[in-house]
Amino acid sequence: MKFSRLGLTLAVTVLSLDFSARADLKLPAIFGDNMVLQQQQSVPVWGWAAPGAAVTVKFSGQTRSTRADATGQWRVKLDPLKASSAPQSLVIEADGTKTFTNILVGEVWLASGQSNMEKPIGKQPGQKPVFNAETELAAASFPNLRIFLVEKNLSATPLDDLQKFQGWQACDSNALDRIHFSAAAYFFGREIHTNLNVPVGLIESSWGGTRIEPWTPPAGFESVPALAKLAAPVAAGTNKISNRQPTVLYNAMIAPIAGFALRGALWYQGESNLGDTNYDAKMSALVGGWRTLWHEGNFPFYFVQIAPYRYLKDEAKYSPDTDSLPPFWLQQSQAARQIKNTGMAVTTDLVDDLNNIHPRNKQEVGHRLALLARHQTYGQKSLVSSGPAFRKMKLTENKAVLKFDHADGGLVSRDNQPLTWFTIAGADGKFVPADAKIVDDTVEVSAAGVEKPVAVRFAWNQIAQPNLANRAGLPAEPFRTDAPNAAWK
Numbered sequence: 001m002k003f004s005r006l007g008l009t010l011a012v013t014v015l016s017l018d019f020s021a022r023a024d025l026k027l028p029a030i031f032g033d034n035m036v037l038q039q040q041q042s043v044p045v046w047g048w049a050a051p052g053a054a055v056t057v058k059f060s061g062q063t064r065s066t067r068a069d070a071t072g073q074w075r076v077k078l079d080p081l082k083a084s085s086a087p088q089s090l091v092i093e094a095d096g097t098k099t100f101t102n103i104l105v106g107e108v109w110l111a112s113g114q115s116n117m118e119k120p121i122g123k124q125p126g127q128k129p130v131f132n133a134e135t136e137l138a139a140a141s142f143p144n145l146r147i148f149l150v151e152k153n154l155s156a157t158p159l160d161d162l163q164k165f166q167g168w169q170a171c172d173s174n175a176l177d178r179i180h181f182s183a184a185a186y187f188f189g190r191e192i193h194t195n196l197n198v199p200v201g202l203i204e205s206s207w208g209g210t211r212i213e214p215w216t217p218p219a220g221f222e223s224v225p226a227l228a229k230l231a232a233p234v235a236a237g238t239n240k241i242s243n244r245q246p247t248v249l250y251n252a253m254i255a256p257i258a259g260f261a262l263r264g265a266l267w268y269q270g271e272s273n274l275g276d277t278n279y280d281a282k283m284s285a286l287v288g289g290w291r292t293l294w295h296e297g298n299f300p301f302y303f304v305q306i307a308p309y310r311y312l313k314d315e316a317k318y319s320p321d322t323d324s325l326p327p328f329w330l331q332q333s334q335a336a337r338q339i340k341n342t343g344m345a346v347t348t349d350l351v352d353d354l355n356n357i358h359p360r361n362k363q364e365v366g367h368r369l370a371l372l373a374r375h376q377t378y379g380q381k382s383l384v385s386s387g388p389a390f391r392k393m394k395l396t397e398n399k400a401v402l403k404f405d406h407a408d409g410g411l412v413s414r415d416n417q418p419l420t421w422f423t424i425a426g427a428d429g430k431f432v433p434a435d436a437k438i439v440d441d442t443v444e445v446s447a448a449g450v451e452k453p454v455a456v457r458f459a460w461n462q463i464a465q466p467n468l469a470n471r472a473g474l475p476a477e478p479f480r481t482d483a484p485n486a487a488w489k
Helices: 005-023 133-138 173-178 183-196 218-222 225-231 248-257 279-294 325-338 362-377
Strands: 036-038 043-048 054-059 062-067 073-078 084-093 097-113 142-150 165-171 200-206 264-268 301-304 342-345 389-396 399-405 411-413 422-425 431-433 435-439 442-446 455-458 468-470
Touching: 036 200, 043 054, 043 084, 054 073, 062 073, 097 142, 097 183, 133 173, 142 183, 165 173, 183 200, 183 264, 183 362, 200 248, 218 225, 218 279, 225 279, 248 279, 264 362, 279 301, 279 325, 301 325, 301 362, 325 342, 342 362, 399 455, 411 435, 422 442
Parallel strands: 036 097, 097 200, 097 264, 142 200, 264 301, 301 342
Antiparallel strands: 043 073, 054 062, 054 084, 084 097, 142 165, 389 399, 399 442, 411 468, 422 431, 422 455, 435 442
């Protein structure tokens, strides 16, 4: 085969450019100036260089060396680091040198989900604002709280790096407002930062209106036999996929950061999966899948129970028999009980507009997530982090006596009014409004005409905003004492 001089020159140039591109030292986008590295555990650092190139990583007095493999990939692990607010540099040397500056060491959390996680502080419309957004933004100057936003993207296959993102930056009012960073995540991170007095890094990767399946990796689906078919590859080509297809958000917005050392994850999602009868299994797939990819064991995973909302607007057509929200709440509660090292923040008391699917008080949402982390992850055991959760029922004559976990300090009515949203049924399975009262550490439930009760339901309505709480002010979880597959509804 003969080449012209021009053709040979072009071929050599193309080969040279291709080799140069592959030879360039590169790290994933999640590494950058101003980042926070996780304390007290091994910290992976990885990237790409020329195949076979010697790579050296230096940070905080540690030096780690390796060689890029035949595809140019390399990885090292730093030994556990001590928390530090003193800015440091991460230096990576190969054929070239990369230096990242102003790096802190502390606690790193990943926040994900749909619009209730995505919502920024923003303005709080209405006659009585939940909190003053302008004041909160003006006061949001925390140089040692760092934020990173993964921007929306889809992929049919797992990407090795982010394509759209807003890099690490110190938290202040301009940064929060400019990139529209998650309010729930910010308020969580602020409390962890100020309470533990260590730097905190927050990574947000969320997308409004999305289901749980697109965020779940194939490994997660494969770990739950009933969901294994969802692990099938997605048809290639972004013009053929949507943000509702399994794995496509994981592929583009989670896979590229998987392995970046973190303490745990926050999750606020579920509205788009309302009506699913196996959401608890899908939560197991999501959590298990992420944990498998991070290789950090059963890291903490805290999530928010979706709030009351008038899904069915026509009250004349409403029936508790067909209400899909309470059974969904039950699945979320089941997930919290069945999946190790998780916790759920209940929000039935945080809604000021039942026609708004986005409760405005993200400040309290962040606080309740932080309570879970402070209690379960950071060992502040004297802290009350959960509201009352139904434990067992005892039937005596014409009443049901209910016992609760997390009744710390005793049970209370948070508005000092009679307890609301209890219903009770006899052998006929017909639930009727009930009288409920606190007696010592129990709730006694009864109703005229129900002489031999067999079951109780609490907050079994899409707009239920019950007043049962513990003395810490945390609301009770919705529940039912009858089995989900019982003859009565």
